[in-house]
Amino acid sequence: MNPLSFAYKNLSQKLSFYALYLFSVSLVITIFFSFTSFSMNHVMLEKISENGRVESMCNTISVFLMIFVVFYMSYSNRFFLKQRTKELGIYALLGCRKSAILQLLAFENLFICGFALVIGLVLGAAAHKGIVFGISALLGLSIDTAKIPFFQPSAVRRTVCFVFLVIFILVLSNGRFLLKISLMGLIRFEKKAEKNLTPRRLPALLGLIIILSGYGLALDIVRGTKSVWFSIGFYVVGMLTMMLIVIGTVFFISAFLPYVVGKRRKNVKAFYTGTRIITTPNFIYRIRTNARTLIMLTLLSAAALTISSIMALSLYYPVAAVSRMAPSELECRIENDQQTEEIKLTVGKYADMKDISFLRTDVYKITSPADGLPMEYHVNTAKGDSENEKLLRTPGFECISYTDYLALLNAQGKHRIAGQLTGLQEAECILVKYQPNQDGSDEKGDIYPVVIGENTLSLIVKETTLNNPVSFANSVGTLIVSDAVYSMLQKEYTPETSILSINGHAIKDNEPLYAELKELLHDSPYLQGSSHRIHEIFSLSSSTFLLIGFLVILFFTAVGSILYFNNISTAADSKADYEMLWKMGYSGKALRKIIRKQVFPFFMIPFAFGLLDCLFATLVYKTGLMQNLLGSNPAQFLPTLLAILLTAFFYLLYYLLTIHTCYTLIPHVRAVYCDDRHHDRKART
Amino acid sequence: MTVLLKAKEVTKTYENAKRPSLNKVSFSVENGEFISIMGASGSGKTTLLNVLSTIDTPTGGEIRINGTDLKNLSATAAADFRKNNLGFIFQEYFLLDSLTIRENISVPLALLKVPPAKIEKNVRDFAKRFGIASQLDKYPCELSGGQRQRASAIRAIIKHPSILFADEPTGALDSSSATELLTTLLNANQELHTTILMVTHDAYAASFANRILIFRDGCILKELSKGGSDRHEFYEAIAAEIAKSDTTRTGGSLK
Numbered sequence: 013m014n015p016l017s018f019a020y021k022n023l024s025q026k027l028s029f030y031a032l033y034l035f036s037v038s039l040v041i042t043i044f045f046s047f048t049s050f051s052m053n054h055v056m057l058e059k060i061s062e063n064g065r066v067e068s069m070c071n072t073i074s075v076f077l078m079i080f081v082v083f084y085m086s087y088s089n090r091f092f093l094k095q096r097t098k099e100l101g102i103y104a105l106l107g108c109r110k111s112a113i114l115q116l117l118a119f120e121n122l123f124i125c126g127f128a129l130v131i132g133l134v135l136g137a138a139a140h141k142g143i144v145f146g147i148s149a150l151l152g153l154s155i156d157t158a159k160i161p162f163f164q165p166s167a168v169r170r171t172v173c174f175v176f177l178v179i180f181i182l183v184l185s186n187g188r189f190l191l192k193i194s195l196m197g198l199i200r201f202e203k204k205a206e207k208n209l210t211p212r213r214l215p216a217l218l219g220l221i222i223i224l225s226g227y228g229l230a231l232d233i234v235r236g237t238k239s240v241w242f243s244i245g246f247y248v249v250g251m252l253t254m255m256l257i258v259i260g261t262v263f264f265i266s267a268f269l270p271y272v273v274g275k276r277r278k279n280v281k282a283f284y285t286g287t288r289i290i291t292t293p294n295f296i297y298r299i300r301t302n303a304r305t306l307i308m309l310t311l312l313s314a315a316a317l318t319i320s321s322i323m324a325l326s327l328y329y330p331v332a333a334v335s336r337m338a339p340s341e342l343e344c345r346i347e348n349d350q351q352t353e354e355i356k357l358t359v360g361k362y363a364d365m366k367d368i369s370f371l372r373t374d375v376y377k378i379t380s381p382a383d384g385l386p387m388e389y390h391v392n393t394a395k396g397d398s399e400n401e402k403l404l405r406t407p408g409f410e411c412i413s414y415t416d417y418l419a420l421l422n423a424q425g426k427h428r429i430a431g432q433l434t435g436l437q438e439a440e441c442i443l444v445k446y447q448p449n450q451d452g453s454d455e456k457g458d459i460y461p462v463v464i465g466e467n468t469l470s471l472i473v474k475e476t477t478l479n480n481p482v483s484f485a486n487s488v489g490t491l492i493v494s495d496a497v498y499s500m501l502q503k504e505y506t507p508e509t510s511i512l513s514i515n516g517h518a519i520k521d522n523e524p525l526y527a528e529l530k531e532l533l534h535d536s537p538y539l540q541g542s543s544h545r546i547h548e549i550f551s552l553s554s555s556t557f558l559l560i561g562f563l564v565i566l567f568f569t570a571v572g573s574i575l576y577f578n579n580i581s582t583a584a585d586s587k588a589d590y591e592m593l594w595k596m597g598y599s600g601k602a603l604r605k606i607i608r609k610q611v612f613p614f615f616m617i618p619f620a621f622g623l624l625d626c627l628f629a630t631l632v633y634k635t636g637l638m639q640n641l642l643g644s645n646p647a648q649f650l651p652t653l654l655a656i657l658l659t660a661f662f663y664l665l666y667y668l669l670t671i672h673t674c675y676t677l678i679p680h681v682r683a684v685y686c687d688d689r690h691h692d693r694k695a696r697t
Numbered sequence: 698m699t700v701l702l703k704a705k706e707v708t709k710t711y712e713n714a715k716r717p718s719l720n721k722v723s724f725s726v727e728n729g730e731f732i733s734i735m736g737a738s739g740s741g742k743t744t745l746l747n748v749l750s751t752i753d754t755p756t757g758g759e760i761r762i763n764g765t766d767l768k769n770l771s772a773t774a775a776a777d778f779r780k781n782n783l784g785f786i787f788q789e790y791f792l793l794d795s796l797t798i799r800e801n802i803s804v805p806l807a808l809l810k811v812p813p814a815k816i817e818k819n820v821r822d823f824a825k826r827f828g829i830a831s832q833l834d835k836y837p838c839e840l841s842g843g844q845r846q847r848a849s850a851i852r853a854i855i856k857h858p859s860i861l862f863a864d865e866p867t868g869a870l871d872s873s874s875a876t877e878l879l880t881t882l883l884n885a886n887q888e889l890h891t892t893i894l895m896v897t898h899d900a901y902a903a904s905f906a907n908r909i910l911i912f913r914d915g916c917i918l919k920e921l922s923k924g925g926s927d928r929h930e931f932y933e934a935i936a937a938e939i940a941k942s943d944t945t946r947t948g949g950s951l952k
C-alpha cells in the first residue's frame with residue numbers, strides 16, 4: 013500500500029480526531045489570512061493611515077503573527093503526534109520503516125493543512141470583508157467595497173506560501189522526533205511515568221515574596237509624588253515591577269502553588285474526601301509536569317488582558333474627557349456682534365434655529381494679591397491638546413456668572429448637575445478645577461481676596477467642580493461668581509473674552525458645519541466642537557485599536573486553544589483511570605465533578621493572574637501616565653471592566669467547551685451523563 | 698452459611714451478536730467463599746463478572762446480591778451499590794499514577810466517607826498485615842508489578858467488600874509474585890472472611906479457591922469443590938479437568 017492511500021484511509025477512519033486538528037489549524041489560518049488581506053488592502057489603508065503609520069504597525073504585527081502561527085501549529089502538530097505515538101509504534105512493529113512513517117505523517121499534514129487552508133481562506137476573506145465593513149461604518153468612510161476583491165491575490169499568495177513553509181517546518185520537526193525516538197519509546201511514549209517531586213519551601217516562599225513585592229511596588233504609585241515611581245523614575249520602576257511580577261509568576265506557579273496544595277495534601281481532615289484524594293495529588297502532578305506551558309499561558313493571558321485594558325482605557329478616556337475638553341457641541345470666541353450674526357447664519361443653513369441654543373458668555377478677568385492660590389490661577393497657557401497649549405495666558409481668575417453657568421449646563425444637557433446646585437451667596441464662588449489636586453486636597457473653604465476696581469473683596473470657595481461650562485481653550489482658572497459680584501465686574505471692566513456656546517441635537521455629528529465654521533473663523537484655535545473632537549479621536553486611534561485588537565484576539569485564541577488541547581489530552585490519557593474509578597463506585601456525577609476540578613484551575617490560574625496584572629497595570633498607567641481630567645468618576649473604568657468581562661466570558665466559554673469535550677471523551681461519564689438525563693426524563697413523565 | 702449472591706438463568710447477548718455470551722447461567726455464592734472461574738478464552742468469564750458487578754446489564758435472568766435485585770438499580774444507585782458492596786482487582790492494576798500507594802489505598806475509604814483518622818489507621822494496619830508498610834509513601838511507578846498488584850488488592854480488600862471481583866489478577870505477574878498475591882487473597886478470605894470471585898486461566902491460581910466453576914460457551918460446564926482435599930490434590934484435580942475439557946474441545950472440532 014503506498015503511503016498516499018494509507019494516509020487517506022487513516023484520515024477518513026478517524027475523522028473526529030482529525031476534525032479537531034483541522035479546526036485548530038483552520039482557525040489560525042483564518043486569522044492570518046484576514047490580517048494579511050487587511051494589511052494589503054490599499055483602498056482601506058489609504059483612508060485610515062496617515063504617513064504610513066498603520067503600515068508600519070501592520071508589519072510589526074505580522075511578524076508577531078507569523079511567529080505565533082508557527083508556534084501554534086507546531087504545538088498542535090506535536091500534540092496530535094503525541095496522541096498517536098502508540099499507533100505509529102504499531103506501524104513500526106509491523107515493519108514500517110521510519111521513513112515510511114514520516115512520509116505518512118507528511119501526507120497527513122499536507123491533507124489537513126491543505127484542507128484547513130481552503131477553509132481558512134474562505135473564512136478569512138469573509139472576516140476581512142466584515143472588518144472593512146465595520147471600520148467604514150465606524151469612521152463613516154466612503155469606501156467602494158466593489159473595488160475590494162473577496163480574495164486579494166497577493167494576500168492569498170503570501171498565505172499559501174507561508175502555510176506551505178510551515179508544513180515544511182512541521183515535517184522537519186516530526187522527522188527529528190521520529191529519528192530521536194526508539195521503537196520502544198514510540199510504544200511506551202504515553203506511559204512515561206514521572207516521579208513526583210516533593211515541592212520545596214524556599215522557591216515557594218521566594219515566589220510569593222517576589223510577586224507580592226511586584227504588586228506592592230505597583231501599588232506604591234498611589235502615594236503620588238512621594239512614591240518611588242516619581243523619586244526614582246517611572247520607566248526604571250516600571251521595568252523593575254514588570255520583572256518582579258514575571259519572575260514572581262514563574263516561581264509562584266512552578267513552586268508556590270504545588271507547595272501550598274502539597275500542604276493541603278498533608279492536611280488529613282481536608283484531604284480524605286472522595287474528590288480531593290484524587291484531584292489534589294493530580295493537580296500537583298499536572299502543575300509540575302505542565303508548569304512551563306502554564307507559565308507561558310499565564311504570561312500571555314496577562315499580557316493580552318493588560319494590553320486590551322490599557323488600550324480600551326486610552327481610547328475611551330479621551331472620548332470620556334471630551335465632555336470637559338469641549339463641553340458644548342460648538343464653541344468659539346467672538347469679537348463683535350456681526351461675527352455672531354455670521355455664525356448664526358451659517359448654523360442656520362444646517363439646522364432649524366428653533367432647536368438650537370446660542371449662549372453668549374462674557375468672561376471677566378480679575379487678579380488676587382494673595383499667596384496660596386490654586387494651580388489653575390497661575391497656568392500660563394490654555395489647556396487642552398498640544399495645539400491649545402501654545403496659546404499664552406496671563407495668570408488670574410476668569411469669572412462668569414452663576415446664571416450663565418446654570419444656563420450653559422442646561423444647554424449642554426447636564427440637567428442633573430445643574431439641579432444639584434444650591435445657588436451662591438454674594439461672596440461665594442465655585443472654582444472650576446482642571447484636574448483634582450494630586451495630593452487629594454481640595455480648595456473648598458479657601459478665601460481669595462480679589463481686587464474689583466477700588467474695592468477688595470474676599471471670595472469664599474463654596475465648592476470646586478470638574479464640570480467646566482466652557483472649554484479650556486477658552487478659559488482656565490474659571491471662577492463662577494454670584495450674580496451680584498458679576499454685575500460689579502460688568503460695571504468696572506470690559507469683558508476679557510466673549511464666548512459663544514452653541515448646543516442642540518440638530519447639529520450633532522455635523523462635520524460639514526464644523527468645516528464651514530472653521531473657515532469662517534480663519535482656523536481659530538478657539539473653535540471647539542464636541543462631536544468633531546470625538547470624530548477626530550476615533551479616526552486617529554481606530555486603526556491602532558483595530559490592529560492591537562487583532563493581537564489580543566490572537567493571544568486569547570492561542571491561550572484558549574492550548575488550554576483546551578492540553579486538558580482534553582490529559583483526560584484522554586486517563587480514560588482508564590476514570591473507568592477504574594467508575595467501577596470502584598464513583599458515580600458519573602462524581603466523576604464529572606472530578607473532571608471539572610481538574611480542568612478549572614488550568615483556566616483559573618491564567619485568568620486570575622491576567623486579572624491581577626491587568627488591574628495593577630491599569631492603575632499604574634492611569635495614575636502615572638494619564639491626565640486626571642475625570643477625577644474619580646467610575647465611568648472611566650468602564651472599558652477596563654468591559655475588557656475583563658469579555659475575557660471572563662471567553663475563558664468561561666473555553667472552559668465549558670473543554671469540560672464538555674472531556675465528558676464526551678470518557679465513556680462512563682458520557683454514558684451516565686446521558687443515562688441520568690434519560691432517567692430524569694422518565695421519572696418526570 | 699448464608700447465600701450472598703444468587704444468579705438465576707442469567708443471559709447476556711451483546712448487540713449484533715449471534716450467540717449469547719452467557720446462556721442461562723445459574724449458581725449461588727455463599728458468604729465467605731473463594732470461587733475461581735475458569736474456562737477458555739471467549740467463554741464468557743469477563744462477561745459474567747461484569748454482569749454480576751453491575752458494570753454491565755444482563756439481557757435476561759435475575760441477579761441478587763445481599764438481597765438487592767441488580768435489575769432495579771439506576772446508574773447512580775448502581776454506582777452507590779458498587780461503592781458500598783463491591784471490590785475490584787484488575788489485571789493491569791490501575792493504580793493512579795499521581796497518588797502515593799497510601800493515597801491509592803485510601804481512595805475507597807475516602808469515597809465511603811470514613812473519618813480520616815480511621816482511614817489512616819486502617820491503611821497502616823493493612824499495610825503491615827500484607828507486608829507493604831515500607832512502600833506506602835512511594836508512587837506506583839517506583840514499585841514492581843507484583844508490588845503494585847498487591848497494593849491494588851489491598852485497595853480492594855480494605856473496605857471490606859461483600860464480594861471481591863478479580864479478573865485475571867495474576868495474568869501479568871511472574872509465578873512468585875502471583876503466589877504472593879494469591880496468598881494475600883487467601884489471607885483476606887480466611888481472616889477477613891472476604892468473599893472472592895476470581896477469574897483465572899491458571900490451574901495453580903485456581904487451586905487457592907475452594908470452589909471452581911468451569912465455563913464453556915457461556916454455560917457452566919462443570920463445578921469442582923475442594924472439599925476436604927489439600928491444595929496440591931485440588932490442583933491436580935483441576936489440571937485433570939482442564940485437560941479433559943481441552944480434549945473434548947479438540948475432539949469436537951475434529952468431528
Ligand SMILES: Nc1ncnc2c1ncn2[C@@H]1O[C@H](COP(=O)(O)OP(=O)(O)OP(=O)(O)O)[C@@H](O)[C@H]1O
Nearest residue numbers: 711712714718736737738739740741742743744745
Ligand atoms: N463488548 C462486547 N461486544 C460484543 N461482544 C462481546 C463484547 N465483549 C465480549 N464479547 C463476546 O462475548 C464473548 C465472551 O467474552 P468474554 O470477554 O466474556 O470472554 P472471556 O471468557 O473473558 O475471555 P478471555 O479469557 O479471553 O478474557 C466472546 O465471544 C466475545 O467475543
Ligand SMILES: [Mg+2]
Nearest residue numbers: 742743744864
Ligand atoms: Mg476476560
